[in-house]
Amino acid sequence: MTFNRNIYALLLAFFLLGCVSPPENFPSTPQISFEDISYVELDNASDSLIVSVRFQDAEGNLGLNAEDINPPFNPLEYQRDNSGALITYSNRPPEAPNFNPIDWEINPIVNNTPINDTIWVKQNPDFNNIFIKFYIKRDGVFSEFDWSDPPYYTTFNGRFPTILSDNNERAIEGTIQYSMLSSGWRAIFRNDTIRVDVQIQDRTLNKSDIVSSPEVTLNQILK
Structure with a gap:
């Protein structure tokens, strides 16, 4: 079972309103509504779970590009000790986590300097601009399926351009369609009832409300 951490977003359509003053009902904080969820299985390729949301925003400052990696959009925060030195795995303090691919970075480049070691890091949530949470129904009650837990150590948060x-x-207003790739959707969720929550963020770090998909199974949304 493999999981593709290189999640990508597809902006399929958007309608731009060229206004000197935004309409009164267009918010400065992004506003979204849930539009669709679908599941596509492919031969010899990762399967795709796709969510679509409608958005409205008064300033149009939505999206991040590949070059947007400087603060506040830096991907990682490198942890340091009281002297300012990077914390390595061999010299980790008691409160540091055991090795996993989320909390530790192997041979990173820090301030343009290659570091030939394993460094304690924290993920910067503002590196992403679309946030996804999964919930699975057990005995009639939904609980979060946290991808960052073992054995997956991953996330389906990501970026749209x-x-x-x-x-x-x-x-501006339009639709964002966000595709999440994995070969493990069937193996994990099978016939379970799931729900997906979605939130987006603009470049001034204003977050939209959270919107939820309907309760679905993979078979119900298979395309």
């Missing part, structure tokens, strides 16, 4: 191609703020 910049929507406006210039720096002129204006109100």
Whole structure:
């Protein structure tokens, strides 16, 4: 079973409103509504779970590109001791976690300097702009299925690209379709009832409300 951590987002359609002043009902904080969830199985390739949300935003400052890696969009925060030195796995303090691919980075480049060691890191949530949580129904009650727990040590949070191609703020609305790739959807969820929660964030770090998919099984949304 393998999981693809290189999650990608597809912006299928968006409608731009070129307004000097945004409409009164367009919020400065992104506003979203749930639109669709579907599941696609492919031969000899990772299967895809796809969620779609409608959005509205007064400034249009939505999306991050590959070059957006400087603070506050840096992917990692490197942990240091009281002297300012990077914390390595061999010299980790008692409160440091055991090795896993989320909390430790092997041979990173820090401040343009290669570090030939394993360094304690914390994931920066603001590196992403779309946040996904999974819930699974057991005995009629939903509980979170946390992908960051063992044995998966992963996340389906990710990025969708910049929507406006210039720096002129204006109100926009449209649909974001976000595809999550994995070869393990069937192995994990089988015939279980699941729910997916979605939230997005703009470049000034304003978060939308959280919206939820309907309760579904993979078979119900298979395309």
